Amino acid sequence: MAQGSAFLVASLKPWSHPGLAPSAIWALRPRPSGKIQPVNVHLSPTLPAAKRLSGFTYAIRNIVAEAKKVERSGRTVRYLNIGDPVAFGFRTPLHLVEAASKAMRDGHNGYGPSVGLAEAREAVAAEYTSRGMPVSPDRVVLTAGTSEGIELALNAAADAGDEVLVPMPTYPLYTAVLHRIGARAVFYRTDPAHGWLPDVEHVRSLIHPTTRALVVIDPNNPTGAMYSRGVRLGLLELAERHGIMLLADEVYGDLAFDGPVAPIASLAPDAPVVSFSSLSKAYLAPGWRAGWLAVGRSDRLDEILAGIKKLADGRLCSTVPMQYAITAALTGDRSHQASFREALRERAALTTDRLNAVSGMTCTPPMAAFYAMPRVALPAGVTDEQFVLQLLHETGVLVVHGSGFGLPASEGYFRVVFLAAPAVLADVYDRIATFTRSFLGTRH
Numbered sequence: 001m002a003q004g005s006a007f008l009v010a011s012l013k014p015w016s017h018p019g020l021a022p023s024a025i026w027a028l029r030p031r032p033s034g035k036i037q038p039v040n041v042h043l044s045p046t047l048p049a050a051k052r053l054s055g056f057t058y059a060i061r062n063i064v065a066e067a068k069k070v071e072r073s074g075r076t077v078r079y080l081n082i083g084d085p086v087a088f089g090f091r092t093p094l095h096l097v098e099a100a101s102k103a104m105r106d107g108h109n110g111y112g113p114s115v116g117l118a119e120a121r122e123a124v125a126a127e128y129t130s131r132g133m134p135v136s137p138d139r140v141v142l143t144a145g146t147s148e149g150i151e152l153a154l155n156a157a158a159d160a161g162d163e164v165l166v167p168m169p170t171y172p173l174y175t176a177v178l179h180r181i182g183a184r185a186v187f188y189r190t191d192p193a194h195g196w197l198p199d200v201e202h203v204r205s206l207i208h209p210t211t212r213a214l215v216v217i218d219p220n221n222p223t224g225a226m227y228s229r230g231v232r233l234g235l236l237e238l239a240e241r242h243g244i245m246l247l248a249d250e251v252y253g254d255l256a257f258d259g260p261v262a263p264i265a266s267l268a269p270d271a272p273v274v275s276f277s278s279l280s281k282a283y284l285a286p287g288w289r290a291g292w293l294a295v296g297r298s299d300r301l302d303e304i305l306a307g308i309k310k311l312a313d314g315r316l317c318s319t320v321p322m323q324y325a326i327t328a329a330l331t332g333d334r335s336h337q338a339s340f341r342e343a344l345r346e347r348a349a350l351t352t353d354r355l356n357a358v359s360g361m362t363c364t365p366p367m368a369a370f371y372a373m374p375r376v377a378l379p380a381g382v383t384d385e386q387f388v389l390q391l392l393h394e395t396g397v398l399v400v401h402g403s404g405f406g407l408p409a410s411e412g413y414f415r416v417v418f419l420a421a422p423a424v425l426a427d428v429y430d431r432i433a434t435f436t437r438s439f440l441g442t443r444h
Contacts, residue, residue: 062404063392064398066392067392070396076396077392077396078396078424080397080416081415083221083281083369083419085284087419088420088421089421090284090343090419095328096279099327100324103323103325109320112318112320114309115140115309116140116317116318117320120142120326121138123330123331124137124330127330131262131263132265132266133263133294139294139297139305140292140294141312142290142291142323142326143276144289144319145286145290146249146276146278146280149276149292150174150177152311153213153276153304154181154247155307156307156308157245158213160181161182163186164186164211166186166215167190167216169222169402169405169406170222172406174215188203190223192364195364195365196220196225197228197231198235200235204238207242211242212244212245213246214235214239214247216264217249218248218249219250219252219261219368220368221249221371222400222405223366223373224365224366224370224371224372224373225364226367226368229267236268239272240271243272245304246272248273248274249276251281252368254334257367263275270297270298271296272298274295275293277291278291282340283329283334285325288322288325289319289322290319290323291318344369344370344418347419347425348365348370349365350418350429351363351418352365354429355372358376360437360440361436362374363375370419371416371418372418374413375411376414378412384401384409384412385401385403390435391432396431397428399415401413
C-alpha cells in the first residue's frame with residue numbers, strides 16, 4: 001500500500017486492539033514502513049438526517065403515534081383519521097381480486113414497463129375519453145396510487161424556488177412533496193360558507209411568474225366538497241390564460257353522492273390538465289397502490305409528459321399484478337359503487353346533523369367522498385391540535401386537526417372520516433358532543 005493512500009474503514013464486527021474504544025469504528029492507516037496502524041475514529045452518537053426533512057409533516061399519520069399511546073393505556077381508540085374503506089368493512093369487488101390473483105398465478109410477478117401495461121393504459125385512456133377528456137394511451141402512466149402520480153408530476157414541473165397553488169385546506173401530501181423538492185406551496189382560499197368552493201379571484205391574485213401549477217382537488221379531500229361548473233371553468237381559464245399546469249386530483253370522481261363527476265378537462269379538452277385517480281377509493285382497494293395519471297392532449301404538456309416518464313423509468317414500475325385489476329375495474333362491473341355512494345350519503349347526513357347539533361360547533365354538509373370538516377369555536381389561545389389531542393385522550397376518538405391540512409390552528413377545524421357504521425358514528429358523535437360541552441365550558 002503506497003504512503004498517502006486513503007483510509008480503509010471497516011465496521012463489520014468488533015476488533016480488539018489496545019487503546020481502541022470498543023464502541024468506536026476503526027480505520028486502517030498506512031505507515032511509511034508499509035505496515036498497517038489502527039486508528040480510533042470518534043463518532044457522534046447519531047447520524048443526522050437531511051436538513052430538508054425538518055419541515056416535512058404528514059398529520060394524518062403522524063397523529064397515530066399519540067393514539068397508540070392511548071391504546072397502550074388500555075383505552076379503545078376509534079380511528080377516524082384515515083380514509084380507508086376496507087378498514088371499515090367495505091369489500092374489494094371480487095372480480096378485481098380475481099384479476100389480480102389470476103395475474104399472480106399466471107406468473108405476472110416480474111417487472112413491467114415503467115409506464116405500465118399497455119392493456120391497462122388503454123383502459124384508462126378509454127375511460128377518460130368516454131367521460132369527455134380525450135387522451136391516448138401513450139399519455140397515460142400507471143402509478144403506485146394517486147400519491148405517486150402527484151409526486152411524479154410535481155417533480156417534473158417544479159424546481160426549487162418555484163410556486164404551486166394549493167387549496168386551503170389541502171391534502172397534506174402536496175405540501176410535503178413541495179417541501180421536499182424545495183418548491184413553495186401557496187395557499188388559495190376556499191369558503192366553508194359556500195360549500196368550501198375555491199375563491200377564483202383569490203387564486204388569480206396569487207399567480208406570479210414563478211407559479212408552475214395549480215392544484216385542484218375535486219371532489220375534495222379533506223372537506224367533501226364538490227365544485228360547481230362555474231368554479232371549474234374559472235380555474236381552467238386561469239390555467240389557460242397564465243400558461244400554468246392544472247393538476248386535477250380526481251380520485252373521488254365516482255363518489256359524489258348524486259353520481260359520478262366528469263373530469264374537469266371535459267369542460268376544456270385542450271387545457272393544460274394532468275388528471276390523477278386510482279383503484280383506492282371508488283374501487284375499494286387502497287392497499288394495492290394501483291393508480292394512474294393522464295396528461296391532457298395539449299402539446300404544451302409534452303415536456304411535462306417526457307419528464308414524468310423519465311422519472312417513472314427511475315422507479316422501474318408500479319405493482320404489476322394489480323395493473324391487471326385496473327383493466328378489470330374500468331371495463332367490468334362497477335355496480336358496487338351505487339350502494340357505496342348510498343352508504344356514504346347516509347353517513348354524511350348523520351355526520352352533518354349530529355355535529356351541527358353540538359353547541360359551539362358547525363359543519364358544512366359534504367357532497368362527496370367520506371370526509372367532513374367541522375369547526376369548533378375555540379377560546380382565544382387554544383389550538384385545534386390541543387382540542388383534538390384532548391378529545392383523543394378523554395374519549396378515544398381520533399380525528400385530525402385542521403392545521404394539519406394548512407388551516408390556521410386557532411380556527412378550530414378538524415377532519416372526520418365517516419366510513420364507520422352509522423351506529424358507531426352515532427356513539428362517536430355522542431362522545432364528541434359531551435367532550436365539547438366540557439371542553440368549552442371549562443375555558444369560558
